[in-house]
Amino acid sequence: MAIDRDLVLHLATLARLDLGPEEVEGLTADLARILGYVDELAEVGGADAPGDPARPSNLRSDRPAPGIAAEVALAAAPRTVLGGFAVPGYVDE
Amino acid sequence: MSPPFSRISALAEDVRAGRTTAEALTRSTLDAIDRHASLGAYLHVARDAALAAARGVDARRAAGEPLGPLAGVPVAVKDAFATVDAPTTAGSKILTRDGQANTGWRSPYDATAVARLRAADAVVVGKTNLDELAMGSSGENSAFGPTRHPLDPERIPGGSSSGSAVAVACDSVPLALGSDTGGSIRQPAGLCGVVGLKPTYGRISRYGLIAYASSLDTVGTFSRDVRSAADALAVLAGSDPHDSTSLRDRPDDYAAACDRDPRGLRVGVPREYFGDGLDVDVRESVERAIARLASAGCEVAPIDLPHTRWGVATYYVLATAEASSNLARLDGVRFGLRVEEARGGIDGLYGRTRAAGFGREVKRRILLGTFVLSSGYYDAYYGRAQRARAAISAEFAGAFAAVDVIAAPISPMPAFRLGEKLEDPLAMYLADVYTLPASLAGLPAISVPADPVPARSDRPALPTGLQLIAPRLEEARLLTVAAACETRARP
Numbered sequence: 028m029a030i031d032r033d034l035v036l037h038l039a040t041l042a043r044l045d046l047g048p049e050e051v052e053g054l055t056a057d058l059a060r061i062l063g064y065v066d067e068l069a070e071v072g073g074a075d076a077p078g079d080p081a082r083p084s085n086l087r088s089d090r091p092a093p094g095i096a097a098e099v100a101l102a103a104a105p106r107t108v109l110g111g112f113a114v115p116g117y118v119d120e
Numbered sequence: 121m122s123p124p125f126s127r128i129s130a131l132a133e134d135v136r137a138g139r140t141t142a143e144a145l146t147r148s149t150l151d152a153i154d155r156h157a158s159l160g161a162y163l164h165v166a167r168d169a170a171l172a173a174a175r176g177v178d179a180r181r182a183a184g185e186p187l188g189p190l191a192g193v194p195v196a197v198k199d200a201f202a203t204v205d206a207p208t209t210a211g212s213k214i215l216t217r218d219g220q221a222n223t224g225w226r227s228p229y230d231a232t233a234v235a236r237l238r239a240a241d242a243v244v245v246g247k248t249n250l251d252e253l254a255m256g257s258s259g260e261n262s263a264f265g266p267t268r269h270p271l272d273p274e275r276i277p278g279g280s281s282s283g284s285a286v287a288v289a290c291d292s293v294p295l296a297l298g299s300d301t302g303g304s305i306r307q308p309a310g311l312c313g314v315v316g317l318k319p320t321y322g323r324i325s326r327y328g329l330i331a332y333a334s335s336l337d338t339v340g341t342f343s344r345d346v347r348s349a350a351d352a353l354a355v356l357a358g359s360d361p362h363d364s365t366s367l368r369d370r371p372d373d374y375a376a377a378c379d380r381d382p383r384g385l386r387v388g389v390p391r392e393y394f395g396d397g398l399d400v401d402v403r404e405s406v407e408r409a410i411a412r413l414a415s416a417g418c419e420v421a422p423i424d425l426p427h428t429r430w431g432v433a434t435y436y437v438l439a440t441a442e443a444s445s446n447l448a449r450l451d452g453v454r455f456g457l458r459v460e461e462a463r464g465g466i467d468g469l470y471g472r473t474r475a476a477g478f479g480r481e482v483k484r485r486i487l488l489g490t491f492v493l494s495s496g497y498y499d500a501y502y503g504r505a506q507r508a509r510a511a512i513s514a515e516f517a518g519a520f521a522a523v524d525v526i527a528a529p530i531s532p533m534p535a536f537r538l539g540e541k542l543e544d545p546l547a548m549y550l551a552d553v554y555t556l557p558a559s560l561a562g563l564p565a566i567s568v569p570a571d572p573v574p575a576r577s578d579r580p581a582l583p584t585g586l587q588l589i590a591p592r593l594e595e596a597r598l599l600t601v602a603a604a605c606e607t608r609a610r611p
Contacts, residue, residue, distance in 0.1 A: 035487065042444060042490045043451070044483055045471035057484055058491065060546050065433040065501065071508045087361040099228045105217070105458035112453050114466050 030059040128193045128294050128343065129351040129375070132241070135192035136181065142174035142192030142243055149194040149245050152292040159268045159277075161286040162196070163221045165246040169205040170194070173243045188241035189355055196287040196296040199247035200254050201234050202227035202328040206244070210330045211252040211262040214477025215456040221264045225455045231328020232360045233297055233339045240355045245293060248283025252479045253447065254304055254332045256280045257548055258541065261481045266538060270312060272580055275535040278308030281342070285312040288342040289583075295352055296342040301333050302435050303530070303555025305340045306587060309567040310530035313583025315602070317341050317349040320592050321562030322367040324353075325360030331446040333439035334365075336559050346568065346603045350374035353595060369593055377596035382604035383417030385597070388523030392428040393554055399533040401573035402584050406529045409570040409586040409605055413527065416604045423523060427515045430508040431556040436549055437492045437505035438560075443482075444489030450477065484545060513561040516589075525601050526589040529554050534573050534582035558589045565589040568602045 035055045039046045046054065097110065106113035134140045153165055177192050197203060200210045207224030209215045217223035234244065251261035259267035259282025267282035269275040270290040277286045281298030285308035288296050298305040300318035309316025317340045324339035331337060341352045357371035389410060394403060414420045452458040452473030459472040478486070492501035519526065532551055541548045558565040567585040575581040586605060590598040 034491075038487045038490045038494070041494065042486050043448075043467065043470040043474055044478070044486065045468075045475040046483070047475075050480075050483070053480075054484060054487060057545055058487060061436065061484075061488060061549070062491070064546055064549075065437060068430060068433045068437070068501070068504045068508055071430065071504045071511070073507045073511075086364050095228055100454070102228070103225055103455040105452065105456070114453055115460065115469050116465060 030055060030062060127345060127351065128190060128348040131193050131294060132187070132189060132191040135177065136187050138181070140192075142177035143171065145192050145194055146170050146174040146243050146245065149293055152290070153246065156270070156286075156290045156292055159270060159273065159286050159290065160249055160265050161267055161283040161290070161292070162246045163199050163209060163211070163249050163264055163283070164206050164224070166206045166244060170243050170245040173238070177241050177243065188239065189351070190237065190240040190242035193242045193295060194245045194293045195237050195242045196246055196248050196284055196293045197234055197244055198250055198281050198284045198296070198298045200250060200299055200330045201231040201297060202229060202330070203234055203244065203247065204228065204230050206247050208247065208330070209264070210254070211250040211264065212477065212479070212482070213263045213457055214450045214474070217457065219263070219457070227328070229328065232325035232362060233356055234328065236356050237297070242295070248281070248287055248296060250282055251280035252482050253330065253443075254280040254299055254301060255443070255481050255485055257303070257307060257552055259283070259308065260538060260542055261479060263479055268538070269535050271582060272535070275537055275582075276311070277535065278311035278531070280304040281308055284342050285309055285314060285316070288312075288314045288344060291344075294344060295348060298340055298342055299329055300338045300340050300559065301336045302439060302559045303552050305342065306530050306555050306565060306567040306585075307552070309342055310585030310587070311535045311583060313569045313572065313585070315343050315346055315349050315569070315606075316567040317343075317353065318558075318565050319353060319357065319595050320367065320564045322365045323371075323564070323593075323595065324356045325358075325363040325366045327360055327362035333442035334446060335442060336439060338559070346566075346599060346606045347375065347378045349566070350378050350599050367593075372596040374596060374599055377599040378603040380600040381417070382413070382600050385418050385525065385601060386523040387413050387418045387420045387601065388423035388519055388526045389420060390423050390425040390428065390519075390526060390528055392425050393528040397532050397550075397553075398529060399573070401576075402529055402532065402534060405570040405573055405584045406586055409568070410527050413601065413605055418601065418604070420527075421523065423519050423526070425515055425519060425557070427508070427512045428553070428557055430512060431560060432549055432553055434505045434508040434512065434560060435552070435556040436488065437501050438509060440485040440489035441493050441502055442489070444486045444493065447482070447486055450474065452477075481545070509560045512557050516557070516561045516563060520591045524590070524597060528587045528589065530567050530585045530587040534579065534584055554587060563589050563592060564595045564598050566598050566602045568605050
């Protein structure tokens with residue numbers, strides 16, 4: 028698998044990371060090396076990816092219960108407006 | 121560094137009986153934290169809250185009220201756990217207002233593990249340093265500076281629960297909370313010469329632990345001795361309605377397990393864990409520890425775990441995939457850092473905040489995880505790694521048909537120098553080779569101190585550890601063998 032600068036920039040867009048040019052260069056080299064090693068999984072056979080049967084499921088009953096109050100949740104937010112989390116306008120001005 | 125602390129249940133008994141007070145224990149801990157401040161083990165010392173909690177325990181004793189099983193025991197908490205009375209940063213700028221640890225996120229709730237410790241009357245004294253968002257094996261990736269090895273400050277203590285390991289190793293606390301996703305308790309415990317217990321996946325609730333890789337993240341402890349690990353597990357284990365992966369299985373009597381006779385237990389030694397790359401001195405220490413188990417009456421036999429060779433690649437596909445998803449919530453909107461400019465809209469806010477808030481290793485893992493989940497590569501990487509994980513689990517299950525526990529090294533080398541592997545992420549990942557398989561299979565495992573490796577021209581004498589791995593839910597058996605190993609190691 029060839030890892031190049033364009034692929035890393037595409038991944039950074041998907042991951043919402045604004046990387047500087049130097050970071051892109053370094054991370055391209057890092058990913059190329061790591062994925063080169065990961066390629067040894069090519070020897071893993073089988074067609075399906077089975078779930079792990081040992082994984083437990085401990086779902087609580089589907090009944091409403093008190094949660095964290097809105098004002099408590101908002102207390103940690105960097106910016107709030109009108110009782111909600113403030114975000115920039117969706118459409119660029 | 122002789123331990124001033126006795127077993128934690130004995131300390132609590134001293135508090136209940138009035139032989140000491142919670143406040144005295146807390147003051148002594150706070151003094152020790154100050155003495156060792158240069159090691160960078162703590163991101164936040166909860167001085168006032170700890171003293172208030174300790175005085176509360178003492179007041180309840182004075183009023184004749186019953187006290188919990190960890191009455192007055194000072195505990196340090198890895199800063200990946202949410203706490204109501206101290207900031208939580210996970211070692212990352214992204215959870216701070218301005219990049220400083222003291223402006224970390226103020227959680228409106230305690231993590232379940234922390235709540236259980238407090239309910240048992242333990243005293244939380246502070247939050248410990250860690251590799252950012254629990255990603256790292258050396259303790260160097262914290263946004264707030266590295267944690268240093270207690271015996272040689274120019275060396276790494278291991279990671280990611282670096283501060284918790286050092287806090288126990290330098291005797292500032294007798295117990296510390298950590299998390300282990302691929303070895304983040306066992307590896308620093310081994311490198312620092314303390315006991316590190318990673319129970320079965322789901323044995324302790326993950327609620328309030330900042331998620332890294334949810335199918336692997338496991339809560340556990342650091343302590344000076346195996347019996348303290350058993351005492352803590354008895355308090356921490358159990359199902360939690362807030363974590364649907366927490367187990368409903370009844371915890372065992374872990375304290376009793378430590379005093380059980382290990383004779384006749386079969387110990388498997390996997391050949392694949394003793395191959396190329398294992399430091400010769402570490403190998404000798406581990407082999408001596410295994411020989412002590414044989415002289416304690418265990419039956420030691422070689423076994424084969426050939427899928428061990430897939431462990432590193434499998435882990436770094438699955439864990440990064442899960443991380444890329446989990447970390448999407450750190451976006452500058454609900455908590456922590458926010459980097460906003462006039463233009464760019466919400467995508468600009470996300471991109472700039474995350475670029476400024478995450479360090480190099482976290483960005484590396486997010487990109488790797490994004491790649492292995494992306495269209496066109498998913499089957500070749502994520503799908504294949506899922507199959508490898510199933511094969512590794514099945515191989516352990518087969519091995520446990522013939523043996524009761526598995527004994528192995530923890531880390532291929534003793535603590536290395538700060539900076540030695542920082543520029544070579546693959547070399548850093550490969551050093552996790554011995555801890556990753558048990559994580560992928562969700563098995564309980566423990567790190568027990570072995571003989572230190574001797575001093576050489578290029579390094580001082582340094583701690584090393586023995587890793588023991590047991591079948592799912594068999595923490596009691598793990599503790600029986602670990603306690604036998606420890607008894608033999610300390611004549």
